[in-house]
Amino acid sequence: MxxxxxxxxxxxxxxxxxxxxxxxxxxxxxxxxxxxxxxxxxxxxxxxxxxxxxxxxxxxxxxxxxxxxxxxxxxxxxxxxxAKPSIREAHEIFEARALIEPRVARMTAKAITENDLARLQAHIDAEHQALHDGDMGKALSLSGAFHTTIADIAGQQVLAHMVRSLISRSSLIISMYWKRPDTACESHSHHALMKAFAEHDSDAAEEIQKSHLIDLHSGLNLVEVRQQHDSLKDILRTG
Amino acid sequence: MxxxxxxxxxxxxxxxxxxxxxxxxxxxxxxxxxxxxxxxxxxxxxxxxxxxxxxxxxxxxxxxxxxxxxxxxxxxxxxxxxAKPSIREAHEIFEARALIEPRVARMTAKAITENDLARLQAHIDAEHQALHDGDMGKALSLSGAFHTTIADIAGQQVLAHMVRSLISRSSLIISMYWKRPDTACESHSHHALMKAFAEHDSDAAEEIQKSHLIDLHSGLNLVEVRQQHDSLKDILRTG
DNA sequence: ACAATCAAAATTGTATACAATATTTGTGCA
DNA sequence: TGCACAAATATTGTATACAATTTTGATTGT
The missing domain is CATH 1.10.10.10 (Winged helix-like DNA-binding domain superfamily/Winged helix DNA-binding domain)
Structure with missing residues (x-):
């Protein structure tokens, strides 16, 4: 667990x-x-x-x-x-993540142990299982947990705290702006990261994390989302 | 004001x-x-x-x-x-600042206006005045305000929020670990930053901010500070 | 039917009362 | 004196009561 x-x-x-x-x-x-x-x-x-x-x-x-x-x-x-993060906030949060998390991944690659690798792998497996079960919410949550665990392993608590906060808010952003709600969000990036971690290749880990985050950012549909409930009456009127 | x-x-x-x-x-x-x-x-x-x-x-x-x-x-x-930040926390906070603030300074150099420059200069002047008046606390506070204002100008609210939080905690760290309590902490770095900002030289701004933060970090005496009050009795016994 | 207005209800903001837990003080004993 | 223990005090944790504000709903008039 x-x-x-x-x-x-x-x-x-x-x-x-x-x-x-x-x-x-x-x-x-x-x-x-x-x-x-x-x-x-x-x-x-x-x-x-x-x-x-x-x-x-x-x-x-x-x-x-x-x-x-x-x-x-x-x-x-x-x-x-x-909270309902604005589009601007969404951009800012992923910009912050793209700044912080690659550096954290670099530290993780240096500090990681066999035990840590197993923990991370458990996250990936659990996420895979959740996707198989069709529990999208859980899968997304576990995908975030993968990132926070990386930050924990790095051993820099101040940065880890920031990462946790950013990832929590990212979850809200994804639920509002994700392009393909029914599509598996699992990329091969997490596997690639695992490989870099296992080899203690900090340069690779940093680079993979950076492009992974850019991928995530560009996977968002950051345009105004119409609010549904407020104008419910109007919607029904037209029908 | x-x-x-x-x-x-x-x-x-x-x-x-x-x-x-x-x-x-x-x-x-x-x-x-x-x-x-x-x-x-x-x-x-x-x-x-x-x-x-x-x-x-x-x-x-x-x-x-x-x-x-x-x-x-x-x-x-x-x-x-x-709070009494630990030595480890002090290192982590300045490591985080060294990661985030140079990037922020780069953004600031691009976005800054004449009005913003005046605001920053006002901080420097006020800090100088406070030092002249011997109000060390106020001077330190204004020195922090200089950094937070830079972050505000950058226009990235998420990063600005992080910077504010880091600087607040830095203030505690400085009060616990600063090497020369009676020495002016004002470096020429702030002036150098102003120059880079005025010229919209983002590379220079980033670099100056980076070395400024490394300077600050190394200006700390990060060794265990003896707690005074708890062992007051023992101290008096020995005298 | 629709909008405006006002009363009723519900919800949040704040103060206070009581319970649970620390801290201090005092006492007895070695 | 020094220590252990216990009562008294003080402080925090929680629930509840009341005030201020917002939301809801009804009533009225057009």
Whole structure:
């Protein structure tokens, strides 16, 4: 179960002490990453509190922590919503990833152990399995986990924290702008990275990661997406 | 008053809606950046609440937001403290800055306007004035503001957010590990950067920023600092 | 039918009360 | 004096109550 292992590192994304606030953060975080919560969804304090059996105090703290990572947007007196990254934000996030992650991959190639390689391979296998099962959300989530695990292996916690945050937000971006929703997003890049890591070839790892991210970026359809619900009435009128 | 202008951008460091929670965040943030709050200082909820005339609810939210940026550490059932970055963290933060800020400087050199140049110059002047007045805290804070303003000018909000966060934490690092506490930290690098910006010389800007950050990094005395208060009794015993 | 307006309901913002956990203080004992 | 232990105090964690604001829904008039 690779997810458990990552969960251990995940807590530092929120910088919160163990407790129910953190639990709720992680649950909602996972739900967003697996695309079970769509961008724009209202996260009512009462509703979330009832689901997890917690009071508003705790839920509120969790939502504010999620807001800080950019996964949730809080509007004054209106509450919390799953974030809807703009096109500009999408470009910026992938530009940041293209800057940071290749460097991280270089460090990973130097530091990686046999055990780490096995962990990464487990991610790839699990992702493959999820795709086979038709669980797209899980597959995407695991694809992100592959990247965060690479950052963990690099052993640079500050950069790893940034990568985790960027990847979480990338998940939202993909759910909004991915060109081929029904297409497997698994490229051969992850396999190529594995090879470079196994050979401790840091130059290759950096280069592969860089082009992989450029590929991902260009796989996005970054044009205005029409909002569906707001104009629902108008849509029905025309029919 | 350049600070006012930056304050406008600063709110996004916390991703909070306007309100007293954000106000308290900004006040404590400023206090830490100006070294009026030393690393390790306990931030009691009641105490902070009384100072700013707010209830614990609001203060708590502010402290958690600050914790998320890494300026404050929250320990379960023990409360919030001004963070004390470890030596490892210090290295990692400056490594991250050396990766991100040169790239940002490159973008800035391309995008900068006359008005922006004036803003940057105002920072330099204010810093010089603060040094002249002997207000070291303010000077350091303004030195950081110079870097964050550069990031704002670059127009890449995601990277700018990261830079702001890194610089805030750098301020803590400097207060803990700076080699020459009584020495002016102003290098000629900022002036050299201004020249490169004015000439839209992005290659030079990137290179200067890179070596500037390496200089800063090497200006730190990254060895264990003895904690003073804990062993106060022992110290007095020996005397 | 449609728009405007206002009351009712629901939701968030904040303060406060109580419970759980640390910290401090004081006491007894070696 | 020094240490161990226990009561008292202080602080944080959580739930709840109330105020402020927004959203919803009904009513009215055109």
């Amino acid at each position: 690779p997810e458990r292992k990552d969960a251990h590192h995940l807590h530092d994304l929120f910088q919160l002490p163990p407790g129910r606030t953190l639990d709720i953060c992680l649950k909602i975080h996972a739900a967003i990453l697996e695309h079970r919560l769509a961008p724009g969804t209202k996260l009512s304090e009462d509703e979330v509190g009832e689901i997890y059996g917690a009071s508003r105090t705790v839920v509120r703290a969790a939502l504010q922590a999620l807001a800080h990572t950019g996964l949730v947007t809080i509007e004054k007196n209106r509450g919390a919503f799953v | 350049p600070e006012r202008k930056d304050a406008h951008h600063l709110h996004d460091l916390f991703q909070l809606p306007p309100g007293r929670t954000l106000d308290i965040c900004l006040k404590i943030h400023a206090a830490i950046l100006e070294h009026r709050l030393a690393p390790g200082t306990k931030l009691s909820e009641d105490e902070v609440g009384e100072i700013y005339g707010a209830s614990r609810t609001v203060v708590r939210a502010a402290l958690q937001a600050l914790a998320h940026t890494g300026l404050v550490t929250i320990e379960k059932n023990r409360g919030a403290f001004v």
